[in-house]
Amino acid sequence: MGLLTGLRDSIARVTERLFSASDPKRIGIYGPPNAGKTTLANRIARDWTGDAIGPESHVPHETRRARRKENVEIERNGRTVTIDIVDTPGVTTKVDYKEFLEHDIDEEDAVRRSREATEGVAEAMHWLREDVDGVIYVLDSTEDPFTQVNTMLIGIIESQDLPVLILANKTDLDDSNVKRIEDAFPQHRTIPLSALEGDNMDEVYDRIAEYFG
Amino acid sequence: MIEMPEVTPTDAEDGVQIDLISGARMEEMASMEKVRLILDGVRDGNIVILEEGLSPNEESKLIEVTMTEISPDEFNGIEIETYPRSETADRSFLDRLMGRESTKKLTVIGPANQIQTLHKDENLISALVSRK
Numbered sequence: 142m143g144l145l146t147g148l149r150d151s152i153a154r155v156t157e158r159l160f161s162a163s164d165p166k167r168i169g170i171y172g173p174p175n176a177g178k179t180t181l182a183n184r185i186a187r188d189w190t191g192d193a194i195g196p197e198s199h200v201p202h203e204t205r206r207a208r209r210k211e212n213v214e215i216e217r218n219g220r221t222v223t224i225d226i227v228d229t230p231g232v233t234t235k236v237d238y239k240e241f242l243e244h245d246i247d248e249e250d251a252v253r254r255s256r257e258a259t260e261g262v263a264e265a266m267h268w269l270r271e272d273v274d275g276v277i278y279v280l281d282s283t284e285d286p287f288t289q290v291n292t293m294l295i296g297i298i299e300s301q302d303l304p305v306l307i308l309a310n311k312t313d314l315d316d317s318n319v320k321r322i323e324d325a326f327p328q329h330r331t332i333p334l335s336a337l338e339g340d341n342m343d344e345v346y347d348r349i350a351e352y353f354g
Numbered sequence: 355m356i357e358m359p360e361v362t363p364t365d366a367e368d369g370v371q372i373d374l375i376s377g378a379r380m381e382e383m384a385s386m387e388k389v390r391l392i393l394d395g396v397r398d399g400n401i402v403i404l405e406e407g408l409s410p411n412e413e414s415k416l417i418e419v420t421m422t423e424i425s426p427d428e429f430n431g432i433e434i435e436t437y438p439r440s441e442t443a444d445r446s447f448l449d450r451l452m453g454r455e456s457t458k459k460l461t462v463i464g465p466a467n468q469i470q471t472l473h474k475d476e477n478l479i480s481a482l483v484s485r486k
Binding site for chain 1: 409410413415417418420422424426430431432434435436466474475
């Protein structure tokens with residue numbers, strides 16, 4: 142009886158592993174507000190599925206809910222890697238509704254947006270702790286990477302032992318500085334790109350297949 | 355939870371209260387107790403300095419709880435500063451296996467509308483603190 146139970150358990154474990162290995166990995170796109178996370182998510186989704194994920198904007202906190210695009214099949218060197226992309230709201234430790242007023246948004250709408258933004262950040266943190274298998278960390282390469290949010294988020298990702306790729310976005314802008322990002326996170330692979338222009342996306346897809354396939 | 359210093363309300367209005375919390379005191383607390391201690395202090399307008407900081411998981415919870423408490427014209431969130439060194443990357447294999455986390459890093463937390471970082475590098479954090 143004990144032998145049979147043991148055998149049944151080990152068959153169940155092997156079956157589970159076989160299926161979980163073929164399940165698409167959930168890859169969270171994380172980073173501070175306005176780094177270009179949705180632009181990247183839309184670029185990946187359009188390149189491989191033909192659809193976009195969500196609206197892009199210069200106004201911070203445009204993405205206020207985590208959005209998932211399922212079964213994105215990326216073909217690399219004759220093999221296919223299937224991932225679910227989760228575009229998350231930009232992470233911050235503070236939200237002041239008055240900042241929205243500077244973008245021609247009226248007060249009532251600004252208060253509503255700030256409330257949604259705070260809910261979105263809390264949701265993004267929850268996804269990071271519970272529901273993603275890997276992380277694409279997007280940074281604006283024209284900005285200083287040594288911020289508290291970046292330090293904390295990379296620390297949180299490392300403590301979860303999640304595979305992470307760092308993308309130095311906005312290389313199409315004159316003051317882009319990729320080396321500053323490489324120096325800030327030397328323990329991780331940094332890939333330069335312009336999600337807006339589609340520059341260097343081939344390398345991004347190669348690395349996605351390598352890290353998350 | 356922290357005993358209030360013996361000052362009159364008039365004195366308190368003139369200054370900014372700073373709570374320096376030792377590693378020993380934090381060690382006895384559960385994650386949510388630490389988050390609560392920090393946010394209660396910060397929401398009163400105090401600057402909270404932790405001798406040994408928080409673990410990555412606690413930092414994640416601190417961000418999440420902070421977000422749920424933000425409300426217009428009342429609380430805009432927190433400013434938090436630690437040295438930008440990834441302590442988890444220094445953990446040995448055994449530490450990781452045992453779930454031990456080396457997170458001993460001085461951490462400063464304050465209300466977002468009262469504390470402003472002036473300079474930050476690997477060894478120095480310089481911040482400007484203003485009254486409410």
